[in-house]
Amino acid sequence: GAVVSQHPSRVICKSGTSVKIECRSLDFQATTMFWYRQFPKQSLMLMATSNEGSKATYEQGVEKDKFLINHASLTLSTLTVTSAHPEDSSFYICSARARGENSPLHFGNGTRLTVT
Amino acid sequence: GQNIDQPTEMTATEGAIVQINCTYQTSGFNGLFWYQQHAGEAPTFLSYNVLDGLEEKGRFSSFLSRSKGYSYLLLKELQMKDSASYLCAVLDSNYQLIWGAGTKLIIKP
Numbered sequence: 261g262a263v264v265s266q267h268p269s270r271v272i273c274k275s276g277t278s279v280k281i282e283c284r285s286l287d288f289q290a291t292t293m294f295w296y297r298q299f300p301k302q303s304l305m306l307m308a309t310s311n312e313g314s315k316a317t318y319e320q321g322v323e324k325d326k327f328l329i330n331h332a333s334l335t336l337s338t339l340t341v342t343s344a345h346p347e348d349s350s351f352y353i354c355s356a357r358a359r360g361e362n363s364p365l366h367f368g369n370g371t372r373l374t375v376t
Numbered sequence: 377g378q379n380i381d382q383p384t385e386m387t388a389t390e391g392a393i394v395q396i397n398c399t400y401q402t403s404g405f406n407g408l409f410w411y412q413q414h415a416g417e418a419p420t421f422l423s424y425n426v427l428d429g430l431e432e433k434g435r436f437s438s439f440l441s442r443s444k445g446y447s448y449l450l451l452k453e454l455q456m457k458d459s460a461s462y463l464c465a466v467l468d469s470n471y472q473l474i475w476g477a478g479t480k481l482i483i484k485p
Contacts (some may be wrong), residue, residue: 266418294473303463303476303477304463306475351416353419362406362424362471364409364424365421367411369417370417
């Protein structure tokens with residue numbers, strides 16, 4: 261099946277620093293990528309949607325200057341958490357979808373971010 | 377508004393069968409997905425239904441009735457490793473995914 265690789269799986273950083281998370285589709289071209297965050301025992305919350313070569317569309321309440329998303333190619337999207345704060349600590353998950361609007365989403369393994 | 381309803385938690389016995397229901401009210405419909413998510417891990421794709429009826433994949437089956445806004449995921453011959461959350465998600469008319477809150481399934485020996 262389709263594989264999405266997300267890196268790193270865990271990261272601990274100090275408050276005020278920036279963290280970059282990578283999401284790669286390994287065996288298909290991901291025309292659309294999605295970034296989610298999930299707090300413990302809560303549902304997925306969509307942060308932003310990105311289409312290759314265009315600017316990401318952010319959900320209401322998500323600061324685009326804080327969560328920088330780049331989708332430069334059909335196989336790579338990155339999420340950079342800038343000036344991280346402890347409240348940004350969460351489980352960040354990317355997902356990718358091939359061309360075709362009803363193609364299933366395939367998820368990366370997630371990144372556990374802890375900001376100290 | 378758009379809404380996906382599924383039970384918060386269910387308990388079943390190893391070797392038995394369990395049915396997890398999902399009802400939805402969305403602006404349009406372009407298919408329904410079921411995902412499995414183990415604690416601390418990302419979701420994994422289980423099934424996709426866009427036409428009415430039952431789709432079977434091994435121990436897992438998924439059913440859809442578009443007229444009723446209803447789907448279920450059926451798990452047979454339950455194994456302890458099936459303990460997880462099961463997420464129902466609907467693609468609306470804009471091809472946006474609307475997620476349910478998930479059903480936590482507890483399997484007892």
